[in-house]
Amino acid sequence: MSAGVDLDNVCCDFGNFRAVDHLTVSIQPGEFFSFLGPSGCGKTTILRMISGFIEPTEGAIRIGGKDMKGQRPNQRPTALIFQNLALFPLMPVWENIAFGLEVRGVGKAKRRARAEELLALVDLHDSADKMISQLSGGQKQRVAIARALAVEPSVMLLDEPLAALDLKLRQRMRAELRAIQKRTGVTFIYITHDQGEALAMSDRVGVMSQGRLQQVAGPRDIYNNPVNGFVAAFVGGNNILTGRVATRSGGLAVFDTALGPFRARIAADVTAGKLYVRPEHMTLQATPGAENSLPVTLSEVAFEGNAISVHAVTDNGIAMVAELRNDGSTAIPATGARMHMAFDASNAAILPDSTTAGA
Amino acid sequence: MNDLLRRYGKGLTFGFIGLTFFWLVILVILPDFKLLESSFRPYLPVVDVGGPKDSYSLANYGRIFGGEVEMSIFGVHVVVAPRVKVLLYTIWYSGVVTLVTFLLAYPLAYYLAKIVSPKSLPTLFLLLFVPLWVSEVLRSFAWWIILAFKGPLNAALMALGVIDTEIRWIDGYSPVIIGLVYTYVLFMVFPLYNAMQSLDSNQIEAAEDLGAPWWRIHWRVILPHSKPGIASGAVMVFMLSAGSLLVPAIMGSTTSGWFTQTIQGIMLEEHDWNTGAAFAFMLLIVCTLVVSLAMRVFKVKLSDIAK
Numbered sequence: 001m002s003a004g005v006d007l008d009n010v011c012c013d014f015g016n017f018r019a020v021d022h023l024t025v026s027i028q029p030g031e032f033f034s035f036l037g038p039s040g041c042g043k044t045t046i047l048r049m050i051s052g053f054i055e056p057t058e059g060a061i062r063i064g065g066k067d068m069k070g071q072r073p074n075q076r077p078t079a080l081i082f083q084n085l086a087l088f089p090l091m092p093v094w095e096n097i098a099f100g101l102e103v104r105g106v107g108k109a110k111r112r113a114r115a116e117e118l119l120a121l122v123d124l125h126d127s128a129d130k131m132i133s134q135l136s137g138g139q140k141q142r143v144a145i146a147r148a149l150a151v152e153p154s155v156m157l158l159d160e161p162l163a164a165l166d167l168k169l170r171q172r173m174r175a176e177l178r179a180i181q182k183r184t185g186v187t188f189i190y191i192t193h194d195q196g197e198a199l200a201m202s203d204r205v206g207v208m209s210q211g212r213l214q215q216v217a218g219p220r221d222i223y224n225n226p227v228n229g230f231v232a233a234f235v236g237g238n239n240i241l242t243g244r245v246a247t248r249s250g251g252l253a254v255f256d257t258a259l260g261p262f263r264a265r266i267a268a269d270v271t272a273g274k275l276y277v278r279p280e281h282m283t284l285q286a287t288p289g290a291e292n293s294l295p296v297t298l299s300e301v302a303f304e305g306n307a308i309s310v311h312a313v314t315d316n317g318i319a320m321v322a323e324l325r326n327d328g329s330t331a332i333p334a335t336g337a338r339m340h341m342a343f344d345a346s347n348a349a350i351l352p353d354s355t356t357a358g359a
Numbered sequence: 360m361n362d363l364l365r366r367y368g369k370g371l372t373f374g375f376i377g378l379t380f381f382w383l384v385i386l387v388i389l390p391d392f393k394l395l396e397s398s399f400r401p402y403l404p405v406v407d408v409g410g411p412k413d414s415y416s417l418a419n420y421g422r423i424f425g426g427e428v429e430m431s432i433f434g435v436h437v438v439v440a441p442r443v444k445v446l447l448y449t450i451w452y453s454g455v456v457t458l459v460t461f462l463l464a465y466p467l468a469y470y471l472a473k474i475v476s477p478k479s480l481p482t483l484f485l486l487l488f489v490p491l492w493v494s495e496v497l498r499s500f501a502w503w504i505i506l507a508f509k510g511p512l513n514a515a516l517m518a519l520g521v522i523d524t525e526i527r528w529i530d531g532y533s534p535v536i537i538g539l540v541y542t543y544v545l546f547m548v549f550p551l552y553n554a555m556q557s558l559d560s561n562q563i564e565a566a567e568d569l570g571a572p573w574w575r576i577h578w579r580v581i582l583p584h585s586k587p588g589i590a591s592g593a594v595m596v597f598m599l600s601a602g603s604l605l606v607p608a609i610m611g612s613t614t615s616g617w618f619t620q621t622i623q624g625i626m627l628e629e630h631d632w633n634t635g636a637a638f639a640f641m642l643l644i645v646c647t648l649v650v651s652l653a654m655r656v657f658k659v660k661l662s663d664i665a666k
Contacts, residue, residue, distance in 0.1 A: 051568055074570045086561035090583045099579070100569040151569055 002187045003064030003077060003154035004029045005050060010059035012045050012211075019045045021211040023059070027189060027204075029154075032181050034190040034198040037208030038234065043191045046208075047157050050189065051080045064154055074103075079148035080157045084164070085140055087132045093119070093143055094128035100151035118146040122180065138169045145180060155187045162197065174200055195235045199223065207231045209354065227267075230354045232276045239282065239320045239341075241275040245350060255350055258316050259294045264348035273352040281347035282322035284310060284330060285340050293342035296320055301335050308332060312341065398636035419637035442621055446642065449618040450649055452532050453600040456539045460547040460596050461589065463540070468551035468588075469581065473560065487545060495542060499609040502538050503529070506610075529612050538610035539600045546599065547592035554588025555581065587663040594650055594664060601646050618642050 005027040012020040020042040027033045035043040048054045050061060052073035061068045063077060073080075079100075088096050095102075097118055098111035106114070116128060122142035132140065141161060148156055158177075162170045178201045181188045192198050198205045199219040207214045207222060207230070215227045226232035233240070243257030245266065253266040255275050264275055288295065296312035299319075308324045310333065322341055324330050333339060363372045399415040407413060428441040439447070471483060490498065505512050506528035513525040528534060558581060566576045582589075607617035622642070626635035654661070 053564060053568075073564070073568045074572065078568070080565070080568045082561045082565060084559070084561055086559060086565035088562060088566075088580060091579075099566065099571070102579075103570045103572075103575060147569070 002029045002185050004031075005155055005187065005189065006060075006062040006065075007046070007050075008060045008062065010046075010049065010056045010061060012042070012049060012054060013057045019211055020049070020056075023211075023213050025206055025213060025216055027187060029064075029187055030185050032178065032188045032190065032201055032203045034192060034202040034205045035208055036192055036195060036198040036205050036235070038193055041208040042211040043193075043208050044159060047080065047159050047189065047191050050155070051078050051157050052076045077154040078157055079151055079153035079155075081144050081148050081159065081161045083159045083161065085144040085161070087140060087143060087147070089132045091132075092128070093124075093130050093132065093135070096132065096143055097146045097150050099147065104151075114150060115146075118150055121149070121183070122146045123176075137165050138173060141165065141173060142176075145177070149180075149184060149186070153186060155189060156181075158188065158190045160192050160194075162192075163194075170197075177201060199235070207234065209234070214354065226276075226349075226351060228354050229274055229276065229351045232349070232351055237279045237321065237323075239277045239279065241277075241318070243275065245270075245272060252345055253350055259314055259318075262292050262348065263345040264292075264350050265346060266350040270350060270352050273350050275348060275350055277343045277348045279309070279321045279323040280325075281343050282320070282341050283343070284322055284324060284333060285342055288340045289342040292345060292348070293340045294320075296339060296341050298333055298335050298337045298339060301333060303332070312339070394632075394636040395640060397633050398640055400633055402631040402633045419634045420641060422634055423638065423641060442618075442638075445616040445621050446618045446645065448532070448616065449601055449642075450645060452536060453539075453597050453646075454649075456536055456543070456600045457547075457593050457597045459536065459540050460544045461593065463544055464547035464551050464592065465585075468548050468555055468585075469577075471548075472552050472555035473558075473563070487548065491545070495605055496609065498542070499538055499606055502541060503534070503610055506534055506537065529610075530614070531612060532615045534610040534612060535607050535615050535617065538606040539603060542603070542606055543596045543599050546595045550588040550592040550595070551585055552588075554585040558584045586657070586659060590654065590657070590659040591664040593653070597650065598646055601642065 007023050007025050007027075010020060010023045011018065023046065035046055037043050045054060049056050050063070050068075052068065052071055052075070055069075068076060088099065091099070094112060094115040097115040098106075101111045101114060112128070119125060119128060122145055124139055124142045124146070127135065127139065127143075132143070135143065144161065162173050162177075165173060174197060177188075177190075190198070190201065199222065202219055204216060204218055205222050206216045209230050215222060215231045217225070222231065222235055226235065229240075232238055241255070241257045241259070241262070243255050243262075246254045246256045246261065248254070248266055251265060251268075252263055255262050255264055257275070262275060264277075285293070294314055296314050298310060298312045300309075300311040302309040302311070303326075306326055308326055308330075310322045310324060312320045312322070314320060320341055363375075367375070398419055399417070400413055401416070401418060403410075403412055423442045423446070424440045426441050427438050428444055429436060429438055430444045430447075431437070432447075471480065475483060504510055507513075508525050508527055508529070510528075512528065513522070516522045517525070528537075562580055562584075563576055566580050571579070602619060603617070604619040604623060607615065607620055608623075611617065611620070618638070619642070622635050622638045625631050625638060629635075
């Protein structure tokens with residue numbers, strides 16, 4: 001029932017603007033796949049191309065191996081959940097959910113029964129006869145999901161459906177969406193600019209920037225092994241140092257910066273880039289270490305409960321941040337103190353700026 | 360009120376209110392009350408006005424039932440008074456005009472609200488408005504010429520080979536319907552446009568995404584959303600058509616009596632303003648009844664129309 005989606009060298013132009021640039025990715029049947037990127041990176045365009053509202057300028061889209069060229073949205077085995085949900089306010093909840101069945105000529109009694117079933121699936125009992133305006137934000141969300149599931153799509157497309165909810169509800173709906181996806185086994189393609197959402201729910205994440213796919217990988221790889229500077233900086237925080245690669249041996253390189261040389265991981269095909277270190281990989285110490293440490297002046301110490309965020313400035317004015325766990329292992333330093341930030345070479349990476357065109 | 364006083368000062372504020380009051384009370388409400396009052400009094404020589412014969416009665420209203428003529432209502436032959444027949448035809452054909460304007464305005468309003476690019480919208484609105492710059496009299500005469508037996512419409516149709524012999528357009532009620540539809544179609548387009556424009560386009564896309572063909576999207580999503588617009592457009596077109604005098608007078612054929620013409624005849628030819636007033640109020644009452652009935656049938660509330 002669920003189907004894979006193949007995007008094969010897909011491009012989409014709006015006038016002179018290329019919104020999606022040579023996108024190739026193969027989404028497996030039953031996979032929860034997220035496109036993650038800042039607004040304007042082309043992710044909504046991808047969704048609208050898969051659902052059939054926009055035809056790609058170049059390339060092919062296949063759903064379940066079948067080329068979708070020329071197929072209208074009402075002919076595709078996809079269901080789209082809109083960012084503003086687009087529920088029908090003049091129909092009661094059950095007619096909203098059963099709309100897709102009504103279109104397919106299913107009788108009224110059967111439609112009603114199926115709507116009740118789906119309402120149970122999304123944990124929304126006794127709401128069949130309510131009007132949409134009587135529901136809360138989270139309930140509307142569930143109705144939208146049930147309405148999309150009613151047509152038994154092979155692929156569900158979700159366009160930032162949680163963006164309008166408050167934080168607590170958003171976190172609960174994340175878990176529920178994931179659970180519904182597991183229960184139904186439908187392929188989910190999810191669009192978001194929220195890295196937390198993408199990492200928490202997805203089997204794989206595709207990070208987008210300016211119409212290009214930067215990296216496709218599982219959430220852990222995206223976070224731990226970003227392929228370039230854009231992915232590293234967009235997903236999670238980073239300390240960034242500029243410089244040049246001096247010498248390299250066995251996956252490590254010496255990186256010359258204005259603050260001295262540092263050792264860090266480097267991929268075989270990378271020749272130039274910047275040095276990236278996650279704040280949680282930075283440690284704070286009173287004396288300089290043998291290598292990979294730099295003197296800083298603490299500018300702000302923010303106590304956040306589970307963590308302590310230490311903001312500091314290097315001698316040449318670069319802002320750095322270290323995130324220390326509040327486990328008693330480190331004394332909480334004072335603002336204005338002179339200290340040294342240090343990191344392990346295996347936790348630092350030299351990454352190129354961004355994937356080049358045509359990748 | 361206080362806000363008005365602070366903003367414009369005493370002189371201007373009382374100026375505005377005084378003029379509005381003068382217009383509403385002296386020019387609208389009082390004359391209507393005078394007409395209503397006189398509609399219950401007999402038409403008498405001046406010497407008898409205020410005398411013993413001058414008493415209130417419903418006699419003027421009863422005059423609509425004078426005489427007998429045959430007509431057929433949905434195939435059933437009945438005998439009614441000629442004026443009742445004209446009133447019934449006026450109501451019926453005003454309804455037809457309303458339906459035709461709706462059928463014409465719906466696709467146009469949809470096109471303007473949801474399909475056309477916002478850039479060309481001002482031009483299109485201008486094109487719609489340009490005919491309104493020409494007087495209604497001229498426009499009616501223009502249509503009368505277009506529809507003439509040896510006129511341009513017949514000539515064009517014959518040249519295109521659509522018809523072999525001329526069609527007598529100016530016959531029965533058809534020219535009046537054409538004229539009224541042309542005159543009042545914009546009163547249907549704009550409320551419909553407003554209603555459709557407020558519809559979230561995502562709803563149309565959602566319906567399509569769920570597999571609905573275009574007609575079902577209109578039937579289940581766009582049409583229900585447009586109902587308030589349809590209602591206010593329909594009420595306006597119906598009321599304006601039933602109350603129109605100019606179009607039936609200019610475009611009418613020998614067999615197309617409009618009730619406003621009956622009223623005009625009584626008032627200006629018989630000089631019987633009392634009966635004329637009675638007939639005018641009767642038209643108003645019947646129209647109001649028809650509108651309320653239609654609103655009930657289509658489940659429209661008055662507050663929907665006001666939106």
